[in-house]
Amino acid sequence: MRVLAFATHVSRVFITPVKESDRAEFIAAMLASRRLHHPWLWPPSTDVEFSVMLERSRQDAFETLLARRREDRALVGYFSLSNIIRGALEGAFLGYGAVAAHAGQGYMTEGLMLVLEHAFERLGLHRLEANIQPDNVRSLALVRRCGFQREGYSPRYLRIAGEWRDHERWAIRAEQWRELSGRVRV
DSSP, X not given: OOOBOOTTSOOSEEEEEOOGGGHHHHHHHHHHTHHHHXXXXXXXXXXXXXXXXXXXXXXXXXXXXXXXXXXXXXXXXXXEEEEEEOTTOOEEEXXXXXXXXXXXXXXXXXHHHHHHHIXXXXXXXXXXXXXEOTTOHHHHHHHHHTTOEEEEEEEEEEEETTEXXXXXXXXXXXXXXXHHHTXXXX
């Protein structure tokens, strides 16, 4: 198993790529977290949806990373880097969802910091963008805590649960993350 670590401090969580053996635990956690997620997102919660996510994660343009608590390996959330574009952009879209049983304890903040380190240091990306519905207060607070900046507002941007929904566009660039995390590029 490949474990990604946050080099500058010991986090209470670690991130690891999703794999087949995560299927039952992931689906159960997403089903148990429906009240937390809806109406904001609809994460994979069936065998078919998990299979689609797993297959996408095997492609170069998509990664799903699970955040797990170090003390007991409990699943606390997941992150996806999608539409990873190389070349002139070197960017990706960020998605995520917490596990309700562990929400509000700071695990997603620690997990997202690890994902940023992974995206900017290991993958060599320049920019991550998160699109968040304006009423999703918890999600907006998460990206703010991790250094994302609001770049704009996109009316009827994404179709979620069959409805076109407005979103705020938040992003962070590698140099912003390095400045915030005290890292120097060599």
